[in-house]
Amino acid sequence: MKPSDPGKLDRVIAEQRRLQDERAQSYRERALKIYPWICGRCAREFTHRNLRELTVHHRDHNHDNNPPDGSNWELLCLYCHDNEHQRQIEAATGTGSTGADAGPSSTHSPFAGLKDLLGKKGDPQ
Ligand SMILES: [Zn+2]
């Protein structure tokens, strides 16, 4: 509404960051209201106790795309969420796919062992 002046830019950026943070909080809360607290990949169930390990994934990887019906959200545990993005990165950079005989059978996951480890350990404190 006002013409932009250079001194304002920092404040605008800070404000944007704050809004982004708030938006992240709010879409998480909304997603948790819409969907059951279960990881969409490994079906791990969550309660208030470990809810912070349940994250909101954006199906189209666009964090600004937050339709009110939640159609772009998927609840994933931290490990499956990492996996999901790892696969995306590998697909984007071309690592891991040699072309020949490529199939959806790749189970490469740097967190596969970690998951078991944490599962056995139980409460960290
Ligand atoms: Zn999971």
Ligand SMILES: [Zn+2]
């Ligand atoms: Zn994600």
